[in-house]
Amino acid sequence: MTMVVCVQVVVENGIVRVTLSIPEGMITGIEYNGVENLLETQNPDENRGYWDLSWSKLGKEHIGMYDRIVGTNFSVVVEDPEQVELSFTNTWDSSSQSDLVPLNIDRRFVMLRGCAGFYSYAIYEHLGEWPGFSIAETRMVLKPSQTKFHYMALSDTRQRIMPMPEDRASGEPLAYPEAVLLTNPINANLRGEVDDKYQYSCENKDGGVHGWICRECTNDSSVGFWMITPSNEFKSGGPLKQDLTSHVGPTMLSMFLSAHYGGDDVKLRFEEGEPWRKVFGPVFVYLNSASDAEDPYTALWEDAKQQMAIQVQDWPYTFPASEDFPKKQQRGSVHGRLLVRDRYINEDDMMADSAYVGLAPLGEAGSWQIEGKGYQFWTNADTKGYFRIDNIREGDYNLYAFVRGFIGDYKYDVNLTITAGDHINLGNLVYEPPRDGPTLWEIGIPDRTAEEFYIPDANPKYINKLYLSHPTSEAKAPAPVDRFRQYGLWERYSNIYRESDLVYEVGVSNYQRDWFFAQVTRKNETKNAYQATTWTIVFNLTNVDHHNSTYKLRVALASATYADLHVQVNGPERYNPIFRSGLVGADNSIARHGIHGLYHLFNIDVPSDLLIVGTNLIFLTQSKRDTAFEEVMYDYIRLEGPLNSH
Template sequence: MEKRAGRQYRCSAWRRRNLPILFLFFFFFFLVFSGAASAAGNGKTHARRINPGRNSSRSNSGFGVQLVRRGDPQRVTIDNGIVAVTFSSPDGDVIGIKYKGIDNVLETLNDDDNRGYWDVVWSKPGDQRGPFDKVIRLRATDFRVVMQDDEQIEVSFTKKWEPSDATVPLNIDKRYILRRGSSGIYMYAVLERLEGWPDVDMDQIRVVFKLQQKLFHFMAISDDRQRVMPLAKDRITGRPLAYPEAVLLTHPSNPEFRGEVDDKYQYSCEDKDNKVHGWISEEPAVGFWMITPSDEFRVGGPIKQDLTSHVGPIVLNMFTSTHYTGKDLNTAYRNGEPWKKVLGPVFVYLNSGDTSTLWRDAKEQMHTEVKSWPYEFVNSEDYPAAHQRGSVVGQLILRDRYINERLMYAGSAYVGLAIPGDVGSWQRDAKGYQFWTQADRKGRFFIDNIRVGTYNLYAWVPGIMGDYKYSVNITIQPGKDRRWTWVCLCMIHQGMAQLCGK
């Protein structure tokens, strides 16, 4: 009892010493949110104009967005004078992207349905087929224009699942958005299972783009991971190693690559760092980039690794996968479980200019997209705008007697919201949305733009053993103005997070 009383006294004493700091921190965010709510309430619209990209052509700034059909009922094109994107209709595959005099940056030697597409790896419970036997394309059966004016067009390719279908039990809505002055296209999908539908495993959902092999030879993943890459045919002439993805290059087109091992998993990275990656063509000097402005729709938390770009040249966006986790990631849907999730939007960005500047420009565009999240121009009731979301602000305090008898700031802690579960369950979650941030050196954190729902708050601190969970559910309510929640936690080493003073 004396020890417990001493701990409570120290925690209370800590609060008295730091109360002015906490008050100022609380007051600061109150002012921020009050200003944001006031701005939202006083304006007639919540729309923001997104930076269209530094490489947009001024001569095309007056070119309105157009929907074009050129006599082929199985093709539809959207064009803003900078990029023109052609889809198969009603399938909804991307079969052509025209940019800067290149008629198609995608591989024209491939069939139309093998250039830009969504796919899923799925199986029925107990299915013993190999993983590549379970990959199917997410093809649609209906096409419609969601909205169109001179500033923007959004198109939709949908499919409703029927019990007679032998394919994955999903309702599919693939969306593409092209905006005036934008040097790229936004894309997202709304996937849905209704209650009572058949049991299924969905281990992987992704977007794939296959670029012109004769043009794109230089790949960039990060500032220190970029290089000229081998060709796809170099893998064919190489020697397969322990698993299909790893190939020893024995007769490469470029002799400098002889003796290297090519493996797409060499270019994986943690999701928190996977914001932009892609390829550069030297002649003409053009870049093709996949920009992911938010991690809210990804799975397994911020440090889950996944694929990016690799030899092909191929550009991926992995929305769900069991890479580096195996079946510990919960991708099983049982007992007629309903599910609905918006994957994206992500931004396929194209730029041009000096090849030495394309990567830097792509990073700048990525930062622009991140700051613009959530987008206000998305026309789906399943995608909430900023004023329909909430925020959580708070501070984490750590007690670890192996380091210090006193309470410590949980500096640089990773703090996140995910669906309710056990301690650490966020690492196995593939069905819900997650929202993460990193605390400052005093353990203060701010998580913004949270979707409406009920969550648990999870955390861990680099260099400190243990995984933490706040024992009280946090509910984000819908509202006309932004709403926020304040929490102050004491995290006990290898224990549950608790309210300060308890």
């Protein structure tokens, strides 16, 4: 490998050539397969490849500040025939009272011999005497060439020719800022489609590889340009946290932390004097090529997935020079088995089939979904509930879990301290989900999403063709493909329920057909205002235990956006709500085409004297009505009889 240092530093290994500015550390050029620069050369040097963050001073969270991370010192950490590692640092000057984020940041770039790409990671540090602040977002950004890269891929089913930036600029802005109706796109096939970067979000667990393909990038081959994330240990929010990937620009992101689909709850807040240090990454920027004799889109995507699997297998990497990144021998593991105990379902303990089990910093049950200061390590249990979590960094953790088919969050009641070389056997662990009595009725599936409910067809005026239903085979009906990612579905509620709100009759209605996936506000076109909505659940009881008994209503929310949920039983005109959530959630899930945000579980006492033999009614009112985007998405609702009732 060779390295040339002048105003810029150039690193190459015979496959890839990467140019970075000194001392700023901006990626200004990537040469591969005969293409002089895969990045957008019409952009200035500082807007081709970079790290950035959004933050606020404590007490001034309403004033968001943006820092593109610019190095002030450059050094070569490793230079030998096998590896080059470069460091670009910026140090916060406490005496300057700077409006820069109060962090020391050391960004590293690594190139290995024989490797078709390069790695990047960073160490963020907040010293104890520095002022408090909050971080809303930090990420690595690459801007591929607009003239070369038009095809984007982020999963087997989510890949397509994308619009151009000019198409968005000439399009019609829609109700949410990121959404644009393409009215006169360069590619006429895209006319009438909606483009929105949030339509290409995905969960951490599914975001291992995404990127762009240049068809006929050279005379005889096509080129793929990929962002590979081999581990999510440094990302915030756990396996279900949703975030951006690639989108029109072309833009390719590695999101480490953001408030997307979570709001202020997931921002990192640091008090004055609070020390902190964290490594983000490494992530791998991978390049591949395919002969034009092949189907380049399929060939390059499949190869990128194979490369992702290789990178996952190689984690934790052996090459990072920073002592802040522990190698495999410096880490530990835990294993065990998770069982579920619910005597109203089964007299025997049940296997936690495919449960998510993870280690995250110390906290309450479920706190992992808003945690980002530390590291998280997750796995899926097997069909019998056995799990193993490897490569855990040293530190203090709680073990958390959640199981599809059961409400709530599990937390192991013993704090775990992991040290190098530990292999801890936790044996059998038992999760007892919330339960007071037998199930009288239930709506939905407890899976932390609203995906099983009725998701309507998009308004034909506002579609993304990628998410239209398509046939799975000649023998089957069209299958939905992420229908919830279409624009404007909040408007469809008022179209479907024109005169009155949703009424769901237990034992008659079907939640897949009759329960709209989001309880949104209703647009009053005459007054150009929004109205609160009240949904009604109708159910029959053949007997009611009135002997000092309390029934239990479990309401699990998959998402909430500036909502205030009220619950009333049998006669809203006569009774005050038996439950008010208060203002809850800032997920923006429906506006950002998500099917869930943060999970909330409300356990509501229903006094038996409110219930009658015969027909009963439960009213669910989402009382906030300022915008189209205030909503709740239900995950699951269950009414339980009193303890020991039959």
